[in-house]
Amino acid sequence: MIFNPVLLSLVVLLAVAVTLSAVFRRLTLPLIPAYVLAGILLGPHGLAWLADTADVRTFARWGVILLLFTLGLEFSPTRLREIRKNSLILALTLIGVQAGVGCILIRMLGWSWPLVVFLGFVLSLSSTVLVARQLSEQGELALPHGRLTLALSLLQDLLAVPLFMLAPVWLGRYGTGESWGTFAGVLARGTLVVVLLWMVGRGVVDRLFREVAKRKAAELFTLSVLLVTVTAAMLTQAIGMSAVLGAFLAGMILGGTEFRHQVEADIRPFRDVLLGLFFVSIGMLFHPAVLIRYGGVVGVGIAVVLVIKILTTAGISRMLGRDRETAWRAAFVLSPVGEFGLALMAFVPLSVWPDQNDGEIVLGIIIGSLLAGTVLIRFNRSLFHWIHARTVKAGEQSSEGLAPPDPTSFRDQVILCGYGRVGQNLARFLEQNGIPFVALDLDLARVRAAHQAGDPVYYGDATDLSLLEGVGLMYARALVIAYQDVQVSLKILSCRPA
Incomplete structure (x- = not known):
């Protein structure tokens, strides 16, 4: 049996490319290095x-x-x-x-x-x-x-x-x-x-x-x-x-x-x-x-x-x-x-x-x-x-609202993931009804403004389970996602305590 050398090279190339691509995809790595x-x-x-x-x-x-x-x-x-x-x-x-x-x-x-x-x-x-x-x-x-x-x-x-x-x-x-x-x-x-x-x-x-x-x-x-x-x-x-x-x-x-x-x-x-x-x-x-x-x-x-x-x-x-x-x-x-x-x-x-x-x-x-x-x-x-953790003092963290208090200080509160327009409206509603809340947001200027106004808003990534636990996830009455991005919302929902 005689194989066409061009077609044989193409088959080998595709086989190796598919194999390496599958391995890299399995490892959730990009495919460019696989091709190289x-x-x-x-x-x-x-x-x-x-x-x-x-x-x-x-x-x-x-x-x-x-x-x-x-x-x-x-x-x-x-x-x-x-x-x-x-x-x-x-x-x-x-x-x-x-x-x-x-x-x-x-x-x-x-x-x-x-x-x-x-x-x-x-x-x-x-x-x-x-x-x-x-x-x-x-x-x-x-x-x-x-x-x-x-x-x-x-x-x-x-x-x-x-x-x-x-x-x-x-x-x-x-x-x-x-x-x-x-x-x-x-x-x-x-x-x-x-x-x-x-x-x-x-x-x-x-x-x-x-x-x-x-x-x-x-x-x-x-x-x-x-x-x-x-x-x-x-x-x-x-x-x-x-x-x-x-x-x-x-x-x-x-x-x-x-x-x-x-x-x-x-x-x-x-x-x-x-x-x-x-x-x-x-x-x-x-x-x-x-x-x-x-x-x-x-x-x-x-x-x-x-x-x-x-x-x-x-x-x-x-x-x-x-x-x-x-x-x-x-x-x-x-x-x-x-x-x-x-x-x-x-x-x-x-x-x-x-x-x-x-x-x-x-x-x-x-x-x-x-x-x-x-x-x-x-x-x-x-x-x-x-x-x-190695370059910032605890006092500097606290002043920027990067580190929330002890999680046990949050009980029966509502956790707001996001403090934009929707999050702020929900916060006002909860406040008017006497329901405690804590909010997380990645906009540092917004966090500082909220801190100066006396609101319990902290800088943090709500997709991080350890951070959610740090603001009392295990003691929370409810968690509200106030982000527009679907992928971020799904990632928050996928966070499950051990």
Whole structure:
């Protein structure tokens, strides 16, 4: 029996990818590291069951194009206006500081400035996919640190788009000695393309999808989405720009229409399959022997990246007015380098690296930070409480309403989870009827205002069973959930005393 080698390779790839994905899903870990590990295992430097062919790389690049398209859907003009100005300032400050620190440390290795600056920005990026998926599973997206990290990671992704556009000329032609005029010309041409495609594309795309929607044919709608994406990518590539820029603009145009959610649903299967193939191709570039020869260097690099990102994120967030818990928990969540870091590494020519192993060491650091980041995100609350218990005096906790009194002092009271408009109205009703209550909320300003008014409101995460027990859950008359977010409410309901 003779097997077709291409089909055999595809079967092996799918079998290993499915197995690893099932294991990672069982461990509630993100799937990106699973795809990368599949590439490492099956690639030319592993078991050599997969060849690093041009066809694989072509399909893999389309995964990145569709990823940028779906990112564009998140950044319609309406969505951009909704993002608070202080979140944008925080995102810009974080990238600037973290990239700057990274540049200083990397330059000490004696690497060229184009590579140093590029890697500094790459390592400062965080993972939107990892943040959104894992925080959603943990029921934390609606909490203050969840909302903050999602906004910051999306803004970082938006700021990463120019890197996809400029990376080839920055690391290629400019890196080999061409003038700043070449780089400035690419930037100016890119700006002009953005303006023209935006002005022309909005009217054309809107008319197209209105006509398609009238036909009520799902297949026609899906094909139209692919047509718009591929056409935009082709046009930008034809004039010497990156194809991902066109895909991102197409996503932004469709993101401002009423078809956005259906578009995202239709494109997701194509994106996930091709993006998985892209991360497999990234893994195929990595040489496992690097871990044997340079395991210590990779380990130190992972630790340095995580520590720098955690400390800078927590410190800058505090300086810009975020409360202590939100700042630290956001810092742990944003610490791993994101999927865009892996995607951007594909743009680095081998000739730019001082040594052929340097690129694989950096790739190992990024992959390692993703794996370590899953643990930091999973235990972000526990890590904050561990740090908080060792850095804050009991008197400071009490003044901010972070630590409620002894639980036995609460008997026959009603516990209010959330002290927003609904929670405050319920509190007034209970007060008028002589029913004692205690409330928990994560808005520190609201908690302090309530404390000054003499209300028994404390800072805390109501999804934490130990905290509910701390305000007398075992002695409570009732517990009322006053949150709008369904996931948070379900997580509170799942808390059961032992």
